[in-house]
Amino acid sequence: MINKLQLNNFKKFHDETVRLNPDGLSLLAGANNSGKSTILQALAVWDFCLTVLKNEKGEQALTPAHSGQGVGLSDDEFSPIQVPSLSHLWTNLTNQVKGADGYTLSVMPTWKNEAGEERFLKISLALANDRLFIKQTSSNIETGEKTPRMAFVPPFAGIVAKEQRMSIAQRRLLTGSGLVGGVIRNLLFELESENQRKRRELKDPGGRIKNSELRKLRESDPWELLQSAMGRYFQSNLAVSPFNDLYHNYIRVSLTKGEWDKTKIKKYPKFKPRDLMAEGSGFLQWLSVFSLALDPETDVLLLDEPDAHLHPSLQTLLISELESIATNGRKQILLATHSTEILRWAEHSKILTFKNSKARYLADEGGRMGLFAGLGSEFSPRLDKLKRTKALLLVENESDIRIIKLMAEKIGTPIPDDVVVWAWTGSSKERKQLYLQLKADIPGLKAVSIRDRDDLAQNNVDGVSLRDKSEDNSNPELKLRVWQRRHIENYLLCPAAIARAAKVELDAVTTCLANHHAIVIPNNFTAQDVHQAVKDARGKDIIEVGQNSIEKTFAVSKFKIAGELSEVEICDDVKVIVADILSMFG
Structure with a gap:
């Protein structure tokens, strides 16, 4: 190549x-x-x-x-x-x-x-x-x-309602013009036709194909591979109608939905096959790319x-x-x-x-992390500000910084407005590489990184400073921190604050936590040495996932809960992180 x-x-x-x-x-x-x-x-x-x-x-x-x-x-x-x-x-x-x-x-x-x-x-x-x-x-x-x-595929453009059989030159013209959707049925027709030819050759006089030969076909033939991927990822398969250019004007390809059973789709009883035209652009983009990739002529x-x-x-x-x-x-x-x-x-x-x-x-x-800085307008305003302030706060998502800011205000130490917040789920190692790449272009850059512990072993997190012990933290201008508790939402599991936010009795909250989530919040909820069960609880799920979540049960958001926390209900871990941010950025 x-x-x-x-x-x-x-x-x-x-x-x-x-x-x-x-x-x-x-x-x-x-x-x-x-x-x-x-x-x-x-x-x-x-x-x-x-x-x-x-x-x-x-x-x-x-x-x-x-x-x-x-x-x-x-x-x-x-x-x-x-x-x-x-x-x-x-x-x-x-x-x-x-x-x-x-x-x-x-x-x-x-x-x-x-x-x-x-x-x-x-x-x-x-x-x-x-x-x-x-x-x-x-x-x-x-x-x-x-x-x-070669085959060139520009960004996908819409599928046409009726697609005629085309020559290679006609397909090239449409594809080169960005109209891949206009040739998708032709691609599928050719893959299916070649598959049928192979199957005819493999059949014995009784019309059967040996299991060993059928297995080889399924593992190597482009049409078989395409149908397998369709079944596994989209619970669908494709059917190409017979075509004869003497009396057919258009190629017809229909889609059927059902349950994937290792080698085939078991159709849903009431599902009526429909033309590809009915599917979304994402599905059709995936299908066109996959079909061309499997084309043996490419x-x-x-x-x-x-x-x-x-x-x-x-x-x-x-x-x-x-x-x-x-x-x-x-x-x-x-x-x-x-x-x-x-x-x-x-x-x-x-x-x-x-x-x-x-x-x-x-x-x-390291080069991969620096690459993100140039990927489109999403990062440009952020980088411009970062060059001015040289203050970077890495969190997992935008909701995390909202929660941190609400709690920081409660303890009387708000987060400075000139801190640039960068939401990214990368590991501490990846964040360190991103910081080093950014610092190469922004001398004097300082950063604090805070992420959920998730499934990281507890002994990898310092119980006082929240330092990520799995990474080198010797750089004084970069603080890599991990919440001791599994998710940032674990610091919102304060029954009294939830009750105030939802305007319900405290017993209703404690009962919900005990009966539906098997957790009892102890009196030392804010302490760094709180019981391990509180640290390991799946706070994100408890707060916002499922019918029995706090959000669904009491119609209250995690931001409302954070806003109701009093100063004495703010956990010590949160105070450590806020202090880190303020000491780093002034």
């Missing part, structure tokens, strides 16, 4: 060589307009131009011996990507250079053939009188030698923000499945993303970062 890409005058890149991991999944990450999509588009354009040259001039046009003229195209024949005009393919829209032959834009990928020998093919473009000219300008491939086959899959319409849980599943496909199918997948959820858990060596028109894979874990 592609191990190096050399670009000259292509959109974002004037003269740049990008090295790529030739196998598996690479995640392209960086700020808007940093060049992520440009890399994908360059390869899509190269693949399109290669196809044009082969069809118009024959395979010899790709070899070193060929020196003929280029192939001309009108702007409406150019289909791999969507651009306002063909001049937008060039850096700064400059397609004429004095002294040059007119072919001033070039894309040259390098890969290894099956014998392990390095191959390259440079394709150059010229623009004259609104016509695009394409030719091979440097190559070492031989006639008939295989070249990488060696290199170019995905531009396929996670855009997906819930974070589906983003993680998609990446996991794509990694499996890339590994087992020996494919290369390049995926551009802004998703911090994806980038947070990916191996750093798979993340290709873009900054200052340069693309490099992360060298270590």
